[in-house]
Every structure is written in C-alpha cells, then in structure tokens.
Amino acid sequence: MATPVVTKTAWKLQEIVAHASNVSSLVLGKASGRLLATGGDDCRVNLWSINKPNCIMSLTGHTSPVESVRLNTPEELIVAGSQSGSIRVWDLEAAKILRTLMGHKANICSLDFHPYGEFVASGSQDTNIKLWDIRRKGCVFRYRGHSQAVRCLRFSPDGKWLASAADDHTVKLWDLTAGKMMSEFPGHTGPVNVVEFHPNEYLLASGSSDRTIRFWDLEKFQVVSCIEGEPGPVRSVLFNPDGCCLYSGCQDSLRVYGWEPERCFDVVLVNWGKVADLAICNDQLIGVAFSQSNVSSYVVDLTRVTRTGTVAQDPVQDSQPLAQQLPNPSVPLRRIYERPSTTCSKPQRVKHNSESERRSPSSEDDRDERESRAEIQNTEDYTEIFQPKNSISRTPPQRSEPFPAPPEDDTATAKEVAKPSMAMDVQFPAPNPEVPPQPPVTTSTPAPKGDPAIIPATRNEPIGLKASDFLPAVKIPQQAELVDEDAMSQIRKGHDTMCVVLTSRHKNLDTVRAVWTTGDVKTSVDSAVAISDLSVVVDLLNILNQKASLWKLDLCTTVLPQVEKLLQSKYESYVQTGCTSLKLILQRFLPLITDILAAPPSVGVDISREERLHKCRLCYKQLKSISGLVKSKSGLSGRHGSAFRELHLLMASLD
Incomplete structure (x- = not known):
C-alpha cells in the first residue's frame, strides 16, 4: 500500500521585488x-x-x-x-x-x-x-x-x-x-x-x-x-x-484565539517575520510581509489548524478538541x-x-x-482580473482553487515554487536600452496556452491588443489574416537591433558587477562612468541610494557630474534617480563641505587635510554648477517640481 504524501501546514509562496526603493x-x-x-x-x-x-x-x-x-x-x-x-x-x-x-x-x-x-x-x-x-x-x-x-x-x-x-x-x-x-x-x-x-x-x-x-x-x-x-x-x-476565532500574525507564527474565555487554540510556525496583512480564501490564510524592496507571501492551510476545537481529519496530526467548554x-x-x-x-x-x-x-x-496615471504593466493579467464593466459578471481568477502545498519533505520544490526565475541577479535590474530603468521586476516565461473556447456572443469577445491594432484600418476585410502577418513583421523589424543593444548593456553590467565583487565602491562607479552608458550609471546609483553608508566624499566627486546629466535627461526615472542621489549628497556632505571650506588655514603641512580640502572645493564647484539647473527647474509642476524645490532649499547654504 502506497504511503500518503504529507504536505505542509504553512509554506512560503513567493518573493518579489515590488519597488525600485x-x-x-x-x-x-x-x-x-x-x-x-x-x-x-x-x-x-x-x-x-x-x-x-x-x-x-x-x-x-x-x-x-x-x-x-x-x-x-x-x-x-x-x-x-x-x-x-x-x-x-x-x-x-x-x-x-x-x-x-x-x-x-x-x-x-x-x-x-x-x-x-x-x-x-x-x-x-x-x-x-x-x-x-x-x-x-x-x-x-x-x-x-x-x-x-x-x-x-x-x-x-x-x-x-x-x-x-x-x-x-x-x-x-x-x-x-x-x-x-x-x-x-x-x-x-x-x-x-x-x-x-x-x-x-x-x-x-x-x-x-x-x-x-x-x-x-x-x-x-x-x-x-x-x-x-x-x-x-x-x-x-x-x-x-x-x-469562530481570531487569527493573529505574530513574529514568525500564526496564533488562533478565542475570547470567551480567552484562550489560544493553535500555534502554527510560519517564517514570515513581521507579517503586515492577512486575508482568507478557500480555507487558506494568506499572509504578506515586506523588507526593504522585497515582498513575500505565505500560505497557511486552515483545514489543518485548530479553530474552536475543530480540525480536519489528518493522518499525522493527533489534536484534541479544545472547545468542549x-x-x-x-x-x-x-x-x-x-x-x-x-x-x-x-x-x-x-x-x-x-x-x-x-x-x-x-x-x-x-x-x-x-x-496621475494608471500604467498597465501586464495586459493579459489585467484583462483577466479586471473584466470590463459591460460584461455579465466580474469573475476574477483569484477566486479559483487553493494554492497547492509543497510536499513536507521536498524543500527544493517549495523553493522552486516560491521563487520565480530571474534573468539576472536582483541587485542589477534587467537591462533596457531606451526605456529608463523601472522598478526591478522578476520575470518568468508563461506556459503555452491552448486555444480558448469560441463564444459567439459579441460582448464576450476577449479584451486586449491584437496585432492589427498597430496598423491603419484595412479596406478589404478578406485580407485580415495577411494584415496580421504584416503587422508581426513590422513589430519584429527592430528585434535584431534591440537584441544587440541589450546584449551590450548586459556585458557592461557584468563588467561593473565584477568590479563590485572586489568591495571597492568608488572603483565600481568609476568603471560605470568610463563605459559612457548613462543607463548603467542609473542602475548602479539606484543601488547606492538605498544604502547611504556606502557613500564617501571622494565618491561624490565622481557622481556629481553624472547627476547633472541625469537632471537634464528626458527620461523621468533618470531625473528621479538624479534627484535622489543629489538629495542624499546634500544631506550627508554639504555641512561638512561648507565647514571645511570656512575653516582657517592650518599651520604646517597636513597632506590628508589638503586632500580633503581639494575634494571639498571640487564638490563645491560641482554643486554650484548644478544649483543653477535646480533653480531653473524648481518652477515645474508635479512630482519633479516638488523634488527640485526641495533640492533648491537644501542648496540655499551654497549662496
């Protein structure tokens, strides 16, 4: 007789990089x-x-x-x-x-x-x-x-x-x-x-x-x-x-409580750290937690949890009813x-x-x-979940079957399910040559889908972009199939060129990463600047901006000229990264720079002090150059205007 497969009561479902910061x-x-x-x-x-x-x-x-x-x-x-x-x-x-x-x-x-x-x-x-x-x-x-x-x-x-x-x-x-x-x-x-x-x-x-x-x-x-x-x-x-009960998301555990009298029915160990929110669907409790830019989701099978003394039949769990009183x-x-x-x-x-x-x-x-904009990032999932209001009913797929539990002794499978495949290491977002860097998002290749069932009703036609949407209207309806083929050929025209650009940027990021592994942040930034690809500099600054302790005064002398270029970029995310880096430099180093430049000259020769003074003068000169640009952009409206106005106030001491 085959031994039944024992599954977990709680498991980690997934971890994603949810935001750029x-x-x-x-x-x-x-x-x-x-x-x-x-x-x-x-x-x-x-x-x-x-x-x-x-x-x-x-x-x-x-x-x-x-x-x-x-x-x-x-x-x-x-x-x-x-x-x-x-x-x-x-x-x-x-x-x-x-x-x-x-x-x-x-x-x-x-x-x-x-x-x-x-x-x-x-x-x-x-x-x-x-x-x-x-x-x-x-x-x-x-x-x-x-x-x-x-x-x-x-x-x-x-x-x-x-x-x-x-x-x-x-x-x-x-x-x-x-x-x-x-x-x-x-x-x-x-x-x-x-x-x-x-x-x-x-x-x-x-x-x-x-x-x-x-x-x-x-x-x-x-x-x-x-x-x-x-x-x-x-x-x-x-x-x-x-x-019947109350669930409490505790540090690394889920606790199940009753209140008359107060008592704990069950404790389930879940390695979710500080769980931030809970929800229930299909006899499963979903918990989500976040740390820095990552969000993790966890599942607890409530059919295996004691709730007012009732628990599902379980061949390996011998629980005593606790709610008899x-x-x-x-x-x-x-x-x-x-x-x-x-x-x-x-x-x-x-x-x-x-x-x-x-x-x-x-x-x-x-x-x-x-x-304010709502940018659809995934048309297929959006259409599937948020069906149009003129449809018969809104039936989001999230109400479907429960999440399958990994086998209790198969940790490799659990990890594989929880973590989607990534093209590169999380610290370096996947390259994109012309579009500015967006929040790094893990990607996975969708499984091929079969042909959907044909529904004759017009209002049940699938919603989404077709290849023909990219072309002008065609007068001869009999040529619809040819139009789709022509559309696909036009979309593919730049494919080879795009692949060359992406491959080049990937190599550049690998070069910077190799230097990064030596532990020398300044050399890593120098190598990124030497490549003369502003997108690589943006990728690196997005990492440095999350950890202020990595910044030193000599790093500012290299970064500030790049920040000036970013602030003048036509790409929104480049400008945002430049503003974040400049704000960090102003908050951490501007008081030091002004104090050193205002200090009386020292008596004798102090080489380290002279080097520090030289760096401060260089940073001051670069900041003065940037201040005019910041002042001219502080009158803009929206997010950028607000960011530039804040920077303008921080740079007031330069005058």
Missing part, C-alpha cells in the same frame, strides 16, 4: 485574498496577483512616499495616502485616477472604504480623522479626539460606525450618522496598531504594541477579555469569516449587524463639532489628476 505599505484584497497592492518610497502604487511574478498595474501621481493603501470590498477601487498628506483614489477597472483629496497636514497612516456608500475614511499623523465623499471630492466630516497619530481605521460591517486606533493607547468608536464619538476604550499601555470588527456580532478586537489583544463588547462598551503574552507587537489580526459558535452571544439593502445615507453635519472643508474642484486638482 523601499516598500512602505501593502494590503491584500479581503474579498479574494489574491490581489495585493504595495506602496513604496518611489511614490508609486503597484498592483500584483498573488503567486504571479509580474506587476499588473503601476499607479503614479503621488510626489512623496506612499504610506497607506486600501482596496474596496469589490476590489475595483484603490485609495492611497502619502507622506505629504494627499490622498488619491483610482478606478482599477477603468485604469484611471478617480479623485485627488487634499486636506491632511501630515502622513496618511490609515485608510478604509465604507462597505456600502462611496466614502473613504483617512487617519493621519496630524491626529485628525476625515470622512471623504469620493463622488464630490469633498470632506464630509472631521473627527477630532486622538492626541497622537491614528494608525488604523475600520468601518463596521453595517457601515454605521467607525473604529479608530492610535498611538495615544486608545481605541475610539465614532457614530457616522450623529457625527460624534460613541465610546472610548482605554486599557492598552502602548500604541494601538490595529482594530477589527467581528463579521457578525457587536464585538471589536484591538491589537497593540503592548503585546496584548483586547476584545470589546459594543453593546455594553466594556472589555470582554484580554489576551496577553504575544511574542511581539500586534500588527495584524483577522476574524475567521464565520466569526465553549458555547456553540453558531449561536451568537450578542446583537448581530443588520446590513442595509441599499447604500448608506450621507452622514449628518454637526455644526458644533465639524468644519466646512468641502472644496470646489480647482485647476490645481485637475492638474494633479492629469499627472
């Missing part, structure tokens, strides 16, 4: 558990399908790092808040910017979509909570009461309440219709990082940096129970869809939310506790929305 926020789509949105220090929002290596869509428009992102329940809208306090809403199905919302004075720390109405709540480091009507681009209400940054916001399942968690150790509950605070829940002794409503009952869970999870009764407004002894700060919690979870202990059948009514404005912040759309707003 550090990832600053991410969120999973809760309806599907298969859609992932990431925000980065590169001011972009990137959209991914879990377990696929390529970015679906990249959203631009923010001019400062994206601090918070959130998908709405149908996963067709996304909202992102930035470090500067601006908020942007995109329509993913239409692939366009929907709204730009301005009003906060500091970082946007938390966002949430109303479950029924077209409203968005935002919490900021300025301690304010704002409710926005995204149809009219206006602030409906401002809630004030927290004394520190608002870290998490959640609407109740019926859409009538809003829960907020903040660094001031408190959780507050707001009545949207009345426009006032209903209750405050004190008790935590550290910043509260996350709150979640029970999916059915009047119950709220909150997780804090004090390593506790507290459960609050929303009828009696009092604590139900408190779970202590978490291995670290609580950053992510999630109720099971049927409300507990009440039947199907019989609610509290009042149940009543979901409205229509969209919610607009929250009332209370004169004594609100401010009129509605603004008419201005030309500045229109310009912001013109400069």
